[in-house]
Amino acid sequence: MSTPADLRSALVRHRSLQGVRIQDLDLRPYENLLLGRDDLEGLVVLGGQVSHELASHLRLHGALVFPSDSGAPINPYRSSLYQPGDLYQGLSAQGYASTPDALAYAWSQDASIARDVFVSLLRAIHDDSMTDALTDFLDGLPVVGVMGGHALERGTPDYDAAAHLGHAIAESGHIVLTGGGPGAMEAANLGAYTGDSARLEDALRQLAAVPSFRPSIDAWARLAMEVRTEIREGRLRDGSTGIRSVGIPTWFYGHEPPNVFCGGIAKYFSNALREDALLARCDAGLVVLPGAAGTVQEIFQAVTPLYYAPDDEHVPPLILVGVEHWTTTVPVWPALRSLADGRTLATVTHLVDDVRDVPALLTDGN
Structure with missing residues (x-):
């Protein structure tokens, strides 16, 4: 699920969340509904906005929650294509070196994280999301x-x-x-x-x-x-x-x-x-x-x-x-x-x- 409408429909209709993927969504408006659910085995939450209380509840019932703050200079869980302004944000004020595009390249070349399995996973998730x-x-x-x-x-x-x-x-x-x-x-x-x-x-x-x-x-x-x-x-x-x-x-x-x-x-x-x-x-x-x-x-x-x-x-x-x-x-x-x-x-x-x-x-x- 990558749209609020998809999530709302699933919650309102009481569809099982087992094995569901929720990508880059703000879950705060649905927190009370999600806290009342325990059919969460295999649910995967990729980024988005999730409170500590909800994240703990989801994990307690078998869900996998990827952290929103991944340390990456771009959102690795992004569910839509980029627009030019997304990649060139900050260009006018600070120059290209400060833009998400330049920072993402530097992150991809950082030797200190070259073998970091979590970083490799984030890049793979990002590219799969792009596809x-x-x-x-x-x-x-x-x-x-x-x-x-x-x-x-x-x-x-x-x-x-x-x-x-x-x-x-x-x-x-x-x-x-x-x-x-x-x-x-x-x-x-x-x-x-x-x-x-x-x-x-x-x-x-x-x-x-x-x-x-x-x-x-x-x-x-x-x-x-x-x-x-x-x-x-x-x-x-x-x-x-x-x-x-x-x-x-x-x-x-x-x-x-x-x-x-x-x-x-x-x-x-x-x-x-x-x-x-x-x-x-x-x-x-x-x-x-x-x-x-x-x-x-x-x-x-x-x-x-x-x-x-x-x-x-x-x-x-x-x-x-x-x-x-x-x-x-x-x-x-x-x-x-x-x-x-x-x-x-x-x-x-x-x-x-x-x-x-x-x-x-x-x-x-x-």
């Missing part, structure tokens, strides 16, 4: 993944092209899913976030003033938050509604800050879980912009299930953008063609030079 929240968030929605390198700078033609790609995909009714970081990922999320193309041009011009998160994450993130606020509050408003994109970053890559243009952010401690969460949900297609090692890893991780897919199974399109990059600079395309020979994979794998060719290929593949 659950992501599943609920994307339930039933068609998702197109956009992958690409973090080094792509604002103000460049390739950055602008990635933003227009994200815009076009979102306008077609798909959710844009990225790795949630800077560069090509930020551009795609920005394009999806800004639903009107003229307003998108304004945002691109503003962001070009700080091209990269290097050397200063502070300046990069502050400008992005300002632009995001303008889009949301009306100065760049485009009339779009609903969730148009999601980012899935990781603290494993601590040098890559999350971008702020996602409608929701599922951030993971485990990069392996993050990669699986990212690629497994691209049910309407995967678009890969130029990138380096991390992007190459994502290509072949995505190709594996496509390679082994039965002939009668629907296989979403895989579209690589950048002929010279993927044939010469990083020669992935020849390997893909060799793997795809004689398989369904051959019919859904594409290489284009212009992002404007992508929407039609996504439509043809679905």
Whole structure:
């Protein structure tokens, strides 16, 4: 249970609480009802607000109660996706180093707790909760993944092209899913976030003033938050509604800050879980912009299930953008063609030079 309504319904209807999981809820309004229950064997309470009296009662009757104050810089029991303001809290006043995002990365790298089993458990609970929240968030929605390198700078033609790609995909009714970081990922999320193309041009011009998160994450993130606020509050408003994109970053890559243009952010401690969460949900297609090692890893991780897919199974399109990059600079395309020979994979794998060719290929593949 992760909503007050779920808990209230269970208590009012006197449903058994044995084996139930209660996650990140304030139990104080229900304390008297819970104190009157003894069918608590196997109940697990993950964080939230629990008085000492109630915690003692729950444990006495066989429940497992995880402490709310875990010592972690973020809430490991969180039951919903992050919003940019959650991760960048304190950015304006104290700088990036003081934000929950930066503190969580430092916590993940702290050698003094590297073998602390409770810390490992908290990180695992957090990542599992992110997966659950992501599943609920994307339930039933068609998702197109956009992958690409973090080094792509604002103000460049390739950055602008990635933003227009994200815009076009979102306008077609798909959710844009990225790795949630800077560069090509930020551009795609920005394009999806800004639903009107003229307003998108304004945002691109503003962001070009700080091209990269290097050397200063502070300046990069502050400008992005300002632009995001303008889009949301009306100065760049485009009339779009609903969730148009999601980012899935990781603290494993601590040098890559999350971008702020996602409608929701599922951030993971485990990069392996993050990669699986990212690629497994691209049910309407995967678009890969130029990138380096991390992007190459994502290509072949995505190709594996496509390679082994039965002939009668629907296989979403895989579209690589950048002929010279993927044939010469990083020669992935020849390997893909060799793997795809004689398989369904051959019919859904594409290489284009212009992002404007992508929407039609996504439509043809679905």
